Amino acid sequence: MPEIGKLVDKVEANEIVLPEFQREYVWGKDQAKELMKSLYKEYPIGSLLIWETENPPEIKNDAVDREQYGLFKVLLDGQQRLTVLYLLIKDDIPPYYTSDDIQTDPRNLYFNLDSGEFKYENKSTRDNPEWVKVTDCFDDDVSIFEIAKETTEDEAEVGAKAEEYNRELKRISKITSLQMPKEELGKSADVHQAINLFDKVNSQGTDLGDAELALAHMSAQWPYIRREMKETQAMMAEEGYDFDLDFYVKCMIAVVTGGMTYERVYDTDKETLVESWELVDEVLNYLTSFLENEAQIPDSSYINTRAVLIPLIKYLSDNDVRMTRQEKDAFLKWLYSAMMWRRYSRSTDTTLEKDLSLLGGPNPVEDLMEEIKDDRGRIEVQPSDLEGRGKSSKHFYNMVRILSRNNNPSDWATGEPLRGSYELESHHIFPKSQLYGTLYDSNNHMGRKRVNEIANRAFVTSRGNSEIFTSLPKDYFPGVKEDHPEIFDKQYIPENPEFWKLENYEKFLSRRRELLADAINEFIQSFETPEGPDKPSLEALIGKGENHRIEFKETLLYDVYRDQPNADLKQEAVKEIASFANAEGGTLIIGVDDDGDIKGLDRDLKLMDDKDDFEVTLSQEISSRLGDATASLYTQIEFREIEGETVCTVSVEPSSDPVYFEDDEFIVRQGSSARPLSIQDANQYIQENWA
Numbered sequence: 001m002p003e004i005g006k007l008v009d010k011v012e013a014n015e016i017v018l019p020e021f022q023r024e025y026v027w028g029k030d031q032a033k034e035l036m037k038s039l040y041k042e043y044p045i046g047s048l049l050i051w052e053t054e055n056p057p058e059i060k061n062d063a064v065d066r067e068q069y070g071l072f073k074v075l076l077d078g079q080q081r082l083t084v085l086y087l088l089i090k091d092d093i094p095p096y097y098t099s100d101d102i103q104t105d106p107r108n109l110y111f112n113l114d115s116g117e118f119k120y121e122n123k124s125t126r127d128n129p130e131w132v133k134v135t136d137c138f139d140d141d142v143s144i145f146e147i148a149k150e151t152t153e154d155e156a157e158v159g160a161k162a163e164e165y166n167r168e169l170k171r172i173s174k175i176t177s178l179q180m181p182k183e184e185l186g187k188s189a190d191v192h193q194a195i196n197l198f199d200k201v202n203s204q205g206t207d208l209g210d211a212e213l214a215l216a217h218m219s220a221q222w223p224y225i226r227r228e229m230k231e232t233q234a235m236m237a238e239e240g241y242d243f244d245l246d247f248y249v250k251c252m253i254a255v256v257t258g259g260m261t262y263e264r265v266y267d268t269d270k271e272t273l274v275e276s277w278e279l280v281d282e283v284l285n286y287l288t289s290f291l292e293n294e295a296q297i298p299d300s301s302y303i304n305t306r307a308v309l310i311p312l313i314k315y316l317s318d319n320d321v322r323m324t325r326q327e328k329d330a331f332l333k334w335l336y337s338a339m340m341w342r343r344y345s346r347s348t349d350t351t352l353e354k355d356l357s358l359l360g361g362p363n364p365v366e367d368l369m370e371e372i373k374d375d376r377g378r379i380e381v382q383p384s385d386l387e388g389r390g391k392s393s394k395h396f397y398n399m400v401r402i403l404s405r406n407n408n409p410s411d412w413a414t415g416e417p418l419r420g421s422y423e424l425e426s427h428h429i430f431p432k433s434q435l436y437g438t439l440y441d442s443n444n445h446m447g448r449k450r451v452n453e454i455a456n457r458a459f460v461t462s463r464g465n466s467e468i469f470t471s472l473p474k475d476y477f478p479g480v481k482e483d484h485p486e487i488f489d490k491q492y493i494p495e496n497p498e499f500w501k502l503e504n505y506e507k508f509l510s511r512r513r514e515l516l517a518d519a520i521n522e523f524i525q526s527f528e529t530p531e532g533p534d535k536p537s538l539e540a541l542i543g544k545g546e547n548h549r550i551e552f553k554e555t556l557l558y559d560v561y562r563d564q565p566n567a568d569l570k571q572e573a574v575k576e577i578a579s580f581a582n583a584e585g586g587t588l589i590i591g592v593d594d595d596g597d598i599k600g601l602d603r604d605l606k607l608m609d610d611k612d613d614f615e616v617t618l619s620q621e622i623s624s625r626l627g628d629a630t631a632s633l634y635t636q637i638e639f640r641e642i643e644g645e646t647v648c649t650v651s652v653e654p655s656s657d658p659v660y661f662e663d664d665e666f667i668v669r670q671g672s673s674a675r676p677l678s679i680q681d682a683n684q685y686i687q688e689n690w691a
Contacts, residue, residue: 004039007048008086011094016050016073020058020226021219023212025102027085030384031086032106033118036134039175040116046559047181049077051057058223060096076185081609089176091135091256109134111172113147113165131164137172144169190626199333210262210349211246214253217266222273232281240299247306253338254314258360260353267549283316295332296405304394307344308335311355311368317358321566330365333527337369340399340520341376342654346548346584375549377541377651381520383513386651388633390428390452393656397454400516403523404459407490411461412476415484427460428452429493430505431470439505445657446629450505455512458491473500473508492519520523530605538649541587542596546672549586551576554593558603573618575651578667580652581634581659581675582685586669590596591647600645611639614648630659656685 002010005080009015044426075082086094087107092199093099100439108121110131118134125131129150132142148162149155218225229248236243250260256276257264268276287309291297297598303309312331316323323331338344344351358367373379381396389396432451441448477500480487486496493513546552553573560564573588580586591601601614608614615637636651659666666682667674 001179001181003176004178005089006084007082007180008089008176010073011086011096016075017056018079018094019056019074019076019219020060020223021216022060022075022079023216025080025085025097027080027104027106029104029106029109029120031080032088032104033109033120034211035081035084036088036109036111036118036175039178040118040171041180045081045180045533047078047183048075048082049183049185050074051076051185057220061098061101078180085175088134089138091139095591107133107135111137111168113144113168114151116168116171132169134172138176142169177178191548209246210252211249213250214262214265215245218249218252218268218273221268222270225277226279227275228281228690232284236284236288239305240679241288241291242300243306247309248280250275250307250310251284251313254310254352254356255280255317258314259356260349279317279321280313282321283313286316286321287313290328294328295335296402298405302398302401303343304339304398305344305348307348307352308338310352311359314356315359315364319350319634327365331526333364334368334372334526336399336402336524337372338378340381340395341372341379342395343372343375344583374426374544376585378551379524381517382636383510383517384633384636386454386513386516386550387509388446388449388629389454389455389656390449391457393454395458399520400454400457401459403516404491406523409459409490410484410487412458412480412484412487413461415487422462425460427458429456429458429473430502430508431472433470434472434502438502449629449633449656450509453509455509455516458493472502474502492516538589538647541649542589542592542642544597545596546594548669548671549580551580551582551586551588551672552592552594552596553588553590554599556601556604556614557607560603568619570618571625574621574672575661575667577622577630577635577650577652578626578659578661579669581630581655582667583654583669585634585652585654588650588652589647590650591645598643598645598647601639601648602645605646611646616640618648618650626659627661628659630655634659659691 007016035045051074053072053074056074059072059074083094083097083102084106086092087102087105088109091107093102106120110119110121110125110129111117111134112119112130113132114130119125119131129147132147136142144162144165145158148158148165150622152158152161215229217228226245228244229252233245233248252273252542253260253262253265256268256272285557297303300306312335315331334602343355355371356366358364358371361367369379381399386396391397413653428451430451435451436442436447440451442448442451474497477493477497487493492512493512494500494508494515498504501509541550542552544550553576554560555569556573557565557567557569559569575592576588580588590604591599593599601611604614605611608617618637619631622635634653634655638649638651639646640649641647665676666685667676668685669675
């Protein structure tokens with residue numbers, strides 16, 4: 001087995017090279033630190049995988065002259081570990097990288113000669129001489145006796161202390177002589193076999209995603225595709241549209257294959273890849289102008305899901321990078337609707353596959369809109385959708401930003417137009433400092449939601465924000481109305497002075513939600529007149545059957561199997577509501593059996609006074625089991641008639657925070673059923689969806 005020191009020497013001499021299809025250095029600083037801690041303790045750190053070949057793929061950074069080498073040792077697995085070791089032992093960038101490729105450089109890692117700890121540079125490492133830079137430990141640049149003199153008051157003990165330090169220093173420098181197992185892939189393997197093995201071994205380390213694997217296979221055909229993508233990525237970022245590399249890979253897959261099946265791009269020839277990427281690049285140039293000038297989306301912060309751009313990119317690539325005015329308007333309506341209703345928030349690739357398949361039809365945008373309607377149940381925004389929603393609810397918050405930008409807003413202090421001239425700030429119309437302590441408790445979850453609602457936000461310049469500062473609307477709105485009255489219409493501010501008073505804050509929120517919802521609906525509808533109602537009929541909803549967004553319950557209180565009342569059944573309905581709130585929302589229909597047969601509410605209503613009593617009973621159950629916020633902000637109960645029977649529909653919006661059943665059970669929607677998660681799975685789900 002080779003020693004670590006000799007391995008990094010081979011990297012320095014270009015005897016070990018990195019293929020172009022490999023991703024860049026992606027380890028974080030904590031991973032680098034943990035590697036050094038393991039080596040310090042002489043723990044195993046895994047093996048390297050080397051492919052010996054006379055016909056290698058393109059080498060990253062053109063690190064070697066291919067004509068001068070006969071047999072190449074290509075590193076397939078272990079580059080993250082070997083890169084860290086090279087950086088710390090050689091105090092330099094390995095030849096297969098440039099400094100731009102090292103986004104998280106671990107060379108400011110320090111080692112404590114007394115405690116054996118590792119820590120990145122901070123005040124404590126600078127103030128305590130016992131902390132020495134790890135890179136210095138490998139080039140004999142640590143003065144043990146000088147450090148011992150600084151840290152030991154008794155001169156007689158300096159020698160002993162220096163010996164202790166020296167033992168620890170040797171444990172670090174000894175790392176270069178530790179052996180690292182090496183496995184080899186034979187010369188008979190081809191590049192695709194090497195990539196498949198590369199994927200298999202990487203699945204045990206830092207995950208190699210589907211897009212990264214697809215890019216590796218494309219790199220085998222066209223070695224410089226990663227470089228081309230990164231150049232475009234940098235250009236787009238300069239324009240304000242900052243997307244990760246996976247986005248550009250997905251654009252290529254969509255354009256090359258017409259879908260989102262990654263494996264279909266693996267064997268695409270170089271000529272097709274080059275032509276497709278040139279087309280994608282052209283489309284992206286067109287798209288940046290379209291987004292900024294016509295969609296009122298000046299940068300990527302307005303886009304809550306990058307996937308929403310991929311159908312548009314595919315459509316443009318199929319249509320000579322052109323759109324008529326009618327096509328632009330149709331796509332704008334779809335774009336806003338898809339972002340606002342989070343079309344790609346779950347099963348992104350599956351949803352993209354479906355949507356991409358619709359682009360070849362006679363009415364592609366209409367078909368795309370129908371998918372949103374089928375999935376969400378409606379397109380129209382209701383005031384209740386905005387209740388309790390703050391900046392974290394980006395799908396609505398960004399829509400309000402787009403709406404305000406479209407109106408060419410004016411500064412509240414000067415009245416000058418803002419669009420394109422200033423970085424706008426999100427201003428609390430009623431200052432937080434006035435609301436907390438007077439109307440709401442800052443430690444109360446519901447209070448914070450009310451204070452930070454979208455309905456309490458307006459967009460102003462930094463100067464306008466600072467001039468208003470902690471003033472109440474009743475104090476500063478009269479002057480604004482006198483000097484710049486157009487601002488109220490442009491940002492949908494209630495003009496009734498009664499709403500500007502602190503004691504009427506709830507009324508202000510309610511009225512502004514109405515104004516914003518109406519404005520959003522009018523704005524979206526302005527791009528294309530709908531041919532039918534956005535809300536599907538109840539028959540259509542039931543006809544879909546139970547799925548990830550629809551659940552049937554035959555009764556609320558009446559046990560159809562025991563033929564008697566059963567109050568515990570209410571809990572099952574509420575668990576379904578919790579599962580919808582923790583996923584992407586949905587509709588619970590009470591009065592319909594599992595087969596979709598209409599049974600009505602007669603058996604339940606005989607146990608109550610009337611429908612009002614039914615609604616109160618269900619609302620109280622939701623509040624007691626899930627909390628007041630879920631009952632008031634995220635659920636809407638309605639009674640509807642179908643086939644001569646009354647049924648109850650409970651529309652559930654996705655919650656902006658995790659919802660727990662009775663404070664301790666976390667339930668999510670999986671397929672057509674609700675399922676409780678273990679503590680570990682719940683924590684992971686919450687981190688992925690709310691962190």
